[in-house]
Amino acid sequence: MEFLVASAVGAITAAGIYLILRLRTFAVVLGMTMLTYAINAFLFATGRLVVNKPPILLGHSNINPADYTDPLPQALVLTAIVISFGMTAVVVMMALGAFIEGGDDHINMPDDDRIMPTLKTLDDQKPEDETA
Amino acid sequence: MSPALIALLPFIGALLPGLLIRSGRTVAAAACGTTTLVALLGLLLHIPAILRGEVITARIAWLPQIQLNANFRIDGLSLLFGILILGIGLLIILYARFYLSRKDSVGKFYTYLMLFQGAMVGIVLSDNILLLLVFWELTSLSSFLLIGYWRHLPEGRQGARMSLAVTGLGGLAMIAGLLILGQIAGSYDISDILTAREAVQSSPWYTPALILILIGAFTKSAQFPFHFWLPHAMAAPTPVSAYLHSATMVKAGLFLMARLWPVLSGTEQWFWIVATTGLVTMLLGALIATFKDDLKALLAFSTVSHLGLITMLLGFGTEEAAIAAVFHIINHATFKAALFMTAGIIDHETGTRSIARLGGLRRLMPVTFVIGTVAALSMAGIAPLNGFLSKEMMLYEVSHLEVAKQGFMLFATLAALFSVCYSLRFFVQVFLGPERHDYPHHPHDPNFGMWAGPAFLVVLVVLIGLFPNTMAGWLIDASAGAVTGAEVETHISLWHGVNAALIMSLIAIAGGATLLSMHKPLLAAWEAAPRPEAKTIYDWVVLRCVLVGRALTDAMTNGSMPRALSAFTLATLFAGSFAWYTGSAGPVTRPMLPVTPVPLIGWIMAMVATACMVFFHRIRVLALVLVGIVGLIVSVFFAYFSAPDLALTQISVEVVTVILLLLALNFLPKRTLTETPAIHRGFDAFIATLAGLGFGGLTYAMLRRDFAFPTISSYMLDNSYKLGGGDNVVNVILVDFRGYDTFGEITVLGIAALAIFALTQTLLQGRSAKRLINWTHDQRRAGDRHPLMLVIATRVLLPISLVVGLFIFLRGHNDPGGGFIAGLVVAIALLMQYMASGYGWAQERQALPYHALIGAGVVAAGVTGLGAWFNGRPFLTSAYGYFKLPFIEEFELATAMGFDLGVFLCVVGAVMLALNSLSRIARKAGEVVNKTPMDIDLSDEHPEGAS
Structure with missing residues (x-):
């Protein structure tokens, strides 16, 4: 079983990495979602694989840790799932905004955006630029 | 007055101008003047004791582990500098009131001035050199603000930058010097260091420490060859120059030399x-x-x-x-x-x-x-x-x-x-x-x-x-x-x-x-x-630094995201392999679990979906379906391996994520074109495979070994009921043991939603708004946007799903459930209404703005946490009890429930705000809003709201 989990985590990671190396925003968003699955599964698995022992107390005395799976990774992953939703939402909106604003969903910076003004003195920019 | 309070007063004064500036500049100046005067009087009251040779101290433990404590002392030297700083500060406040013109923002000026004054007072009253360093850096920063106060003047900006660069760099050297000094003396308290003269001067580290400390003092006090910043700082308004260069800033270096004089x-x-x-x-x-x-x-x-x-x-x-x-x-x-x-x-x-x-x-x-x-x-x-x-x-x-x-x-x-x-x-x-x-x-x-x-x-x-x-x-x-x-x-x-x-x-x-x-x-x-x-020399040096930095940045990032990400992936792989081959992972001790049919089927589905994902990701709608499948299998995986809470969370997040991506896809191209040559894709696939093998291998290696150290989870299991009053240990960890983390996380979630809202706000204005208004959809629109069956079904489902949400929320402390999941379930229930009946209809029935929900959530969680203070317990300590109501089973009320309510509200607000933003964009792009629940207009009138 351990091998199945590890191989699935590996496969999902590979797919995620491949997708984030694409040139369009949507593919990158999908890749990040895939990576999220893999990483959350990995974090969860740090508590090791335990079947049928949910961390919900059966009694209030003589608690034996061997009767339950490790609850701590679960708590961490639970918030991680929700936070990664927030992250996905922000990234999607950024991708959408870039597409609407620029009419293009390329992820690379356009070449003409990279041209920097030549620097003669250190105070080239006008103060309006700073306050704007 | 306690020395700590004297040091604190100017900082309190720094808040006042912002609050009072609407009442006029005289009021703001008077407020600052009063705080300064109170601090000065507090200091002067110590004169008799100091003249008797006493040293007044106040000690507040801050970070005792690294010997950083808020220890203050007043002796003769502190008294002298304190009088200078506060006394001349008082005169400057008066003078600036009349000096600054109507165009100058006086509130800001006084805030900066008081911050600076506080930092200076802090330096001279500190009895701990680490604390002194904090204040020292603060003077560099606040003097930067003061010198650059007239930021419309290029001289002001240049002078401010120069003084920050010179005094800041000197400050860095001084940090090193003072740390060495503290190490030699064995204590970071000035009182102790002052008595360690022999130890310090006989140490081989004396000369390096001395030089480093002196660089800090010389840069601050404008000593040759660091003197050049001071004349350029004269671009500041004259009250600032008078204050910084007569009594305070430049005297800080002298103060330090005088303070450490007995030792050095x-x-x-x-x-x-x-x-x-x-x-x-x-x-x-x-x-x-x-x-x-x-x-x-x-x-x-x-x-x-x-x-x-x-x-x-x-x-x-x-x-x-x-x-x-x-x-x-x-x-x-x-x-x-x-x-x-x-x-x-x-x-x-x-x-x-x-x-x-x-x-x-x-x-x-x-x-x-x-x-x-x-x-x-x-x-x-x-x-x-x-x-x-x-x-x-x-x-x-x-x-x-x-x-x-x-x-x-x-x-x-x-x-x-x-x-x-x-x-x-x-x-x-x-x-x-x-x-x-x-x-x-x-x-x-x-x-x-x-x-x-x-x-x-x-x-x-x-x-x-x-x-x-x-x-x-x-x-x-x-x-x-x-x-x-x-x-x-x-x-x-x-x-x-x-x-x-x-x-x-x-x-x-x-x-x-x-x-x-x-x-x-x-x-x-x-x-x-x-x-x-x-x-000229300074500018030349800085310009060279900027050019070199620029060239380096340009060489490292050429604007290509895949290039940067490949480099990152390979670097991570390299670091991971290095750690693996140089460290030892310990023996394989855990036996493998037997493979049963259900997980095997899940594994096959996950692998097939992942492979399809790679091959068909260009067809975006299909890719979205595949992502959904992988997500569902992940939630089954959680359920199978004893994590019901995670399974519930994952499945509901999955629904919301797919809807979000679908709504966004409405605007994006529906297909991705093949742009990279095959060889390039092959290289990407190679990197991806390596990463997959690495991460999968790591997972396998970890799963086959036992914990290297005993886990802290047995504490949580033992005390979940005793201290937290709940049987669901995961929920108790979230709302109690690690409540602080959760508090931070819901805040982050709320901020993310607000960022989305802000992004939308900018998209609805200017150039992008024009593009949106003229938007032509690249696909045919559905004929029946709000099908009758869907409307009726969701209408029936709404109360049921709300009850389910409430149920999940209430049981959360003892059984799988809780604020996060309940929030997601309720959000989905509301979302169904929006999807089925249309935005306009749903929005009319929506009384609370989503921002308010997020705010209320954070406040509810925070207030619950604060409640513990009134019982003399630390932030977020929970209390609980069991109650019996007629006709209902015995149930529990814990303060943690208030916290969980905050989580719930925040999640609902954040999810809804994110999706609501997408719908606003859609409306800008010409999506008509219906006021009636269904598009079939039963009346004879023209359908309203279709404009």
């Missing part, structure tokens, strides 16, 4: 480094000041010179020299602050600070004339003013040196000579001479508020000069005692008889007057002579 001084290194630097600075500053045309520049370089003088005295390492240094600190602060304010008045009233355009102001500005003259004569060292006394003491010490006496005597006399010359220039070339008719403004004396401050200081100048022992003797005794660590009983007199010092002084006065008479030709020669300009 007395060695050869100390003498040669400190005394020579001081001497060179004194001479150089005086020489340049003689030829400066700008009044403030003249004063700036004279400040450099006087700082050099004090540094030199401290460098001598004798008690008498230390006394002279302390006395000159007092005198310099009084006459220099007065002179700066005078220069500001002249600038304010005549419209120029150029000495060449001034002259003859004696009759036009009689009050200013008197103030300026007395202060300038004191700076020149003319008897019987206070400047004379300390200068005589300086010359006396120089003439009694044991080493290099002649050299010091010669250069000190020369410096005093230039000093006389520039001081007399201030008096002769500005006030004397014929009246002119070409001043930019017609000059006259300012109102009382503006000259009251300098006048007060000038009175002090005269009184200290005439009655030094009565006026300042006690303060000198106390502070010099604190510097030298010995009982000091000074007696200062005006007349010492004819000695070397007097002769040197007379030579200086005669020479200075002669020099002034020949000033015109000399100035021409000076202007013609080539000399290195520090600012």
Whole structure:
């Protein structure tokens, strides 16, 4: 079983990495979602694989840790799932905004955006630029 | 008043201008003045105790683990500097009220000023060098804000940047030096360090520590070769210059040298480094000041010179020299602050600070004339003013040196000579001479508020000069005692008889007057002579740094995201492999779990979906379906391996994520084109495979081994019920044991949603709004947007799903569920209404704005946490109890439930706000809004809202 989990985590990671190396925003968003699955599964698995022992107390005395799976990774992953939703939402909106604003969903910076003004003195920019 | 409170008061004062500036600048100034006055009085009340030789301390543990404690002390030296900082600060607050014009933002000015004052007071009251460092950096930052206050002036910005760069870099060196010092002394408390003189001076680390600390002190106190920032900082408004350069900022370096004097001084290194630097600075500053045309520049370089003088005295390492240094600190602060304010008045009233355009102001500005003259004569060292006394003491010490006496005597006399010359220039070339008719403004004396401050200081100048022992003797005794660590009983007199010092002084006065008479030709020669300009050199160095940095950045990132991500992936892989092959993972101890049919089916589905994902990701809708499948299998995976909470969360997040991506896809292209050549894709696939193998391998290696260290989870299991009152350990961890984390996380989630809202807001304006209005969809729209069946079904489902949400919320503490999941379930229930019945219909029935939900959520969680304080427990400690209501099972009420309610509200608000934003974009793009639940219009009227 351990091998199945590890191989699935590996496969999902590979797919995620491949997708984030694409040139369009949507593919990158999908890749990040895939990576999220893999990483959350990995974090969860740090508590090791335990079947049928949910961390919900059966009694209030003589608690034996061997009767339950490790609850701590679960708590961490639970918030991680929700936070990664927030992250996905922000990234999607950024991708959408870039597409609407620029009419293009390329992820690379356009070449003409990279041209920097030549620097003669250190105070080239006008103060309006700073306050704007 | 506790020293800690005195240090805190200016920071409290810094908040007031922002709150009060609407009531006018006088109110804001009065508030700052009052706080300063209270702090000053608090300090003055300690005088009797300090004169008895006591040291007042306040100790507050902050981070005792690294010996960083908020320890404060008031001894004589702190008292002297505290009086200077707060006393002159008070005068500056008054002066600035009248100096700043209507266009200046006064509230901001006072805030910066009070911040700076607080930082300075903090430095001089600190009894812990780490705390001192914190305040030290704070002075660099707040002085940056003050110097760059007129940010529309390029000089202001450049000067501010330069001072921050120089003093900031010096501060870094000083951090290293003070850390070494603390290590040698074995304590970071100044009280302990001061007693460790032998240990420190015999340590092999003494010289490096000394040099590093001195770099910090020299940069701050504008000592050669770091002096160049100070004149450029004169671009600040005059009140700032007067404050920073007379009593505070530049004195911080001197303070540090004086504070550490008992430990560091007395060695050869100390003498040669400190005394020579001081001497060179004194001479150089005086020489340049003689030829400066700008009044403030003249004063700036004279400040450099006087700082050099004090540094030199401290460098001598004798008690008498230390006394002279302390006395000159007092005198310099009084006459220099007065002179700066005078220069500001002249600038304010005549419209120029150029000495060449001034002259003859004696009759036009009689009050200013008197103030300026007395202060300038004191700076020149003319008897019987206070400047004379300390200068005589300086010359006396120089003439009694044991080493290099002649050299010091010669250069000190020369410096005093230039000093006389520039001081007399201030008096002769500005006030004397014929009246002119070409001043930019017609000059006259300012109102009382503006000259009251300098006048007060000038009175002090005269009184200290005439009655030094009565006026300042006690303060000198106390502070010099604190510097030298010995009982000091000074007696200062005006007349010492004819000695070397007097002769040197007379030579200086005669020479200075002669020099002034020949000033015109000399100035021409000076202007013609080539000399290195520090600012040019500085600019050249900084420009080179910027260019190198730019070239490096450009070489590393060429704007290609895949390139950067590949590099990142490979670097991570490399680091991981390195760790794997150099470390040891321990033996394989865990047996494999047997494979059963259901997980095997899940595994096959996950693998197939993942493979399809890679091959079909260009068809975006299909890719979305595949992502959904993988997500569902992940949630099944959680369910199977004993994590019901995770499974519930994952499945509901999955729904929301897919809907979100689907809505976004509405606007994005539906297909991805093949753009990269096959070989490139092959390389990407290679990297991806390596990463997959690495991460999968790591997972496998981890799963086959037991924990390297005992986990802390048994504590959580044991105490989940006892302390948290819940059976669901995961939920108890979230809302109780790790409540602080969760609090942070829901805040982050709320911020993410607000960021989405802000992004949408900008998209709905300007260029993108125009594009949206003219948007043409690339696919046919559905004929029936709100199908009848869906409307009816969701209508029926809504109460059921809300009850489910409530149920999941309430059971969360003891069974799988809780705020996160309940929030997601309720959000999905609401979302169904939006999807089925249309935005307009749903929005009309939506009473609460989503921002408010997020805010309420964070507040609810926070308030629940604060509640614990009222029971004397730490933040977020929970309490619980079981209750019985008729007809319902026994149920539990825990304070954690309030916290969970906050989580719930925040999640609902964030999810809904994100999706709501997408719908706003859709409406901008011409999506019509229906007010009726279904698109079928049953009435005869034209459907409203379809516009």
